[in-house]
Amino acid sequence: MSPAQTAVTAVLTQKFEVSPESIRPEATLESLDLDSLALAELALALQEELGVPVEEDEAAKHSTVGELVAALNAKRA
Template identity: 90%
Template sequence: MSPVQSAVTAVLTQKFEVSPEYIRPEATLESLDLDSLALAELALALQEELGVPVAEEEAARHSTVGELVATLNAKRA
């Protein structure tokens, strides 16, 4: 598991109480029951955790966990 994937999983499980078995690359953030406020909080938490800017639209309801991880990996490269 990449450091970014680990960070995304940690934030989702600890801050949003998402069960780890639901955090799969194909899972959408909407399917994890994250509303618009939660998505804004997710973007901020990931920004703090990873030290890269995360725009709210990058953590949009239709985004998958895999897409979010790929975007954040690219930003860190």
């Protein structure tokens, strides 16, 4: 698991109480019951966790977990 994937999984399970088995690459953030406020909190938490800027459009309702992880991995590279 990449550091970005680990961070996304940790934040979603600990801060938003998403079940680990529902965090799949193809799952959209909306399907994980994250509303717009939660998405803003997710972006901020990931920014703090990974030390890279996370734009709100990268953590948008239509984004999948896989797309978010890929964007974060690219920023860390």
